[in-house]
Amino acid sequence: MDRQPTLETERLTIRPMTEADREPLYAIASDPMIWEQHPIHDRWKRDVFDAFFDEGIESGGALAIVRKSDGQILGSSQYKGFDPDDGGSIEIGWTYLDRSCWGKGINPEMKRAMLAHAFQDLATVRFRVGDTNYRSRNALEAIGAARTERYELAKYQGKRIVHLVYEISRDGFENGPLMRG
Known part of the structure; x- marks a missing residue:
């Protein structure tokens, strides 16, 4: 599966993230409200963001979300964790969008395109989300995940982090809310 495709939707171009996207994406990520429910709640800080951005570039699966009408970068998402077993799976995550996009259907539009791309080759898409990140949990449930x-435990700044695991199958996607809406 190509983890850095260029995908087109009605309003968006989803393309490979590049070094040139660092400053526009930091302008979005520097808003502490974006991260308030996230387990790594300080990605708005420059050094924390830069490490996050660098990791995304190195992963080979980072994408920039761009509004077609004016070319403005709206946020980022990533494909990670390819697993070839049982028909293949991948994880979509590390998503953040400018607050001006919240409630405007940008996240479902982006996820529909990313899921459709993944399901050309794979059977399952996974998502990991912090247990107290209710905004992201609600968004995942709204798209049919x-x-x-399963859950995963980690530590950040000496505190325990719990990530819940969500999934959507190819059949669940094809018959789910993103394809009906």
Whole structure:
């Protein structure tokens, strides 16, 4: 599966993230409200963001979300964690969008394109989300992702972080809310 495709939707171009996107994306990520429910709640800080951005570039799966009408960068998302077993799966995540996009259907539009691309080759898409990140959990449920029994534990700044694992299957996507809406 190509983890850095260029995808087109009605309003968006989703393309590989490049070094030139660092400053426009930091302008978005520097808003602390974007990260307030996120387990790594300080990505608005320059040094934390730069490490996050660098990791995304190095991963080979980072994407920039661009508004077609004016070329403005609206945020970023990533494909990571390819697993070839059981028909293949990948994780979509590390998504953040400018607050001006919230409630405007940008996230579902972007996720529909990313999921459609993944399901050309794979059977399952996973999402990991912090257990207290209710905004992201609600967004995942709205696109038809189901919470699994799995979870992951990690630490950040000496505190325990719990990530819940959500999934959507190819069939769940094809018959789910993103394809009906």
